[in-house]
Amino acid sequence: MGISAEETTVRLRELLRRVMQGSPFYQRKYGEAGVDIDTIEALEDITILPFTTKEELRDAYPLGLQAVPDEEIVRIHSSSGTTGSPVIIPYTRRDVEVWADMMMRCYRLAGLSSRDRIQITPGYGLWTAGIGFQAGAELLGAMAVPMGPGNTEKQLQMMLDLKSTALASTSSYALLLAEEITKRGLKDKISLKVGIIGSERWSPKMRARIEDELGIDTYDIFGLTEIYGPGIALDCSLHEGLHYWSDHLFFEIIDPLTGERLPDGTLGELVITTLTKEGAPLIRYRTRDLTRILPEPCQCGCPFPRIDRLLGRTDDRIKIKGVNIYPGQIEDVIQRVEGVSSEYQIILERDAGRDTMLFRVEIEDAEDHENCRLKAKKLDKAFQDFIGVSVDVECVGLGALPRSEKKSRRVVDNREM
Numbered sequence: 459m460g461i462s463a464e465e466t467t468v469r470l471r472e473l474l475r476r477v478m479q480g481s482p483f484y485q486r487k488y489g490e491a492g493v494d495i496d497t498i499e500a501l502e503d504i505t506i507l508p509f510t511t512k513e514e515l516r517d518a519y520p521l522g523l524q525a526v527p528d529e530e531i532v533r534i535h536s537s538s539g540t541t542g543s544p545v546i547i548p549y550t551r552r553d554v555e556v557w558a559d560m561m562m563r564c565y566r567l568a569g570l571s572s573r574d575r576i577q578i579t580p581g582y583g584l585w586t587a588g589i590g591f592q593a594g595a596e597l598l599g600a601m602a603v604p605m606g607p608g609n610t611e612k613q614l615q616m617m618l619d620l621k622s623t624a625l626a627s628t629s630s631y632a633l634l635l636a637e638e639i640t641k642r643g644l645k646d647k648i649s650l651k652v653g654i655i656g657s658e659r660w661s662p663k664m665r666a667r668i669e670d671e672l673g674i675d676t677y678d679i680f681g682l683t684e685i686y687g688p689g690i691a692l693d694c695s696l697h698e699g700l701h702y703w704s705d706h707l708f709f710e711i712i713d714p715l716t717g718e719r720l721p722d723g724t725l726g727e728l729v730i731t732t733l734t735k736e737g738a739p740l741i742r743y744r745t746r747d748l749t750r751i752l753p754e755p756c757q758c759g760c761p762f763p764r765i766d767r768l769l770g771r772t773d774d775r776i777k778i779k780g781v782n783i784y785p786g787q788i789e790d791v792i793q794r795v796e797g798v799s800s801e802y803q804i805i806l807e808r809d810a811g812r813d814t815m816l817f818r819v820e821i822e823d824a825e826d827h828e829n830c831r832l833k834a835k836k837l838d839k840a841f842q843d844f845i846g847v848s849v850d851v852e853c854v855g856l857g858a859l860p861r862s863e864k865k866s867r868r869v870v871d872n873r874e875m
Contacts, residue, residue: 460704460762469733481525510743519543523738536584537683548737561594561689568677572599577622586687591626621649629660634861636671661789664800699752699764714772722753746772781847791840797822808873815849824855
């Protein structure tokens with residue numbers, strides 16, 4: 459069950475006492491900010507506390523976030539560190555148990571049970587995804603098939619021979635598998651019924667393609683390495699937002715520019731506080747993810763609150779010709795033009811001080827030049843009407859753009875190269 463504001467406040471105050479006793483990171487941070495945790499008497503007082511940022515987590519490398527003694531740490535996970543020092547997150551035994559329980563809740567919300575066989579394709583090791591999916595499956599009592607990423611031939615063999623009923627995957631790899639299954643005529647031979655898909659934003663068109671080609675229902679899972687990993691939220695069968703586990707996590711939405719807290723229903727940046735985390739608790743962590751809290755109870759009957767599907771990330775923003783563009787807006791444009799696939803690529807160039815944007819997109823019947831011309835014209839008009847920018851459009855055939863076993867690289871920015 460979700461918990462009340464009063465109980466959330468109790469857990470927040472307990473969290474603050476723990477970090478001030480055991481976290482050098484927060485002791486220093488709050489000392490420099492002049493924060494007195496005893497002034498936090500109600501949930502609304504959380505705005506007194508300064509935000510925690512990704513840059514601070516990188517600066518704490520390797521174990522500056524650790525808030526308990528070494529003997530209580532049973533595992534670490536890490537971000538990729540592709541844009542700076544990696545972020546290392548230590549976990550206690552209790553953290554691992556809480557994470558597995560949240561993952562199990564996600565599986566149950568998706569209708570899975572101990573009778574299911576869950577094929578897990580995300581990576582294992584320092585990345586949180588694979589082991590998170592596996593721990594939840596084992597707690598559920600389901601059969602985990604720990605494939606890891608890549609080796610599509612082996613993936614398909616195991617899917618057929620073991621009769622996997624659920625697929626855990628990135629959307630990019632789920633699409634790649636779907637296309638291979640369609641190409642080989644295997645749709646009627648597989649036993650999949652559910653896809654638990656996350657790690658990157660995916661459009662309604664991409665979702666529809668995956669569901670149609672695999673013959674499954676898909677569920678959008680959310681998580682990030684800094685906050686346990688996958689499994690902190692999942693959409694239900696109604697697909698009208700993602701339920702998050704508010705007994706362990708407190709969500710806020712802020713204006714990404716001013717930091718002002720925004721009311722429920724307003725789009726902004728998601729900020730998360732880990733109410734019960736021990737190894738590396740985070741307070742008011744700026745995720746850079748753009749969404750909104752949905753205030754209405756969900757008709758599915760699940761009592762936990764919801765956020766909307768992610769629009770994108772504040773650092774995924776493309777700025778061209780003075781216009782800010784987010785991935786969710788691009789997917790909305792694609793959704794409006796019939797016969798256009800979910801797969802696209804953006805190439806940004808600068809010529810003589812002028813920025814240009816080439817929008818490459820897969821369409822049906824791309825060999826028909828007149829069809830390509832009409833689709834390009836409609837897409838350019840949609841960009842102008844709904845985003846306010848004109849783009850060059852190149853239409854290509856289905857399957858022509860690069861596929862990935864991890865996350866798709868949709869934006870190539872050559873302006874600073």
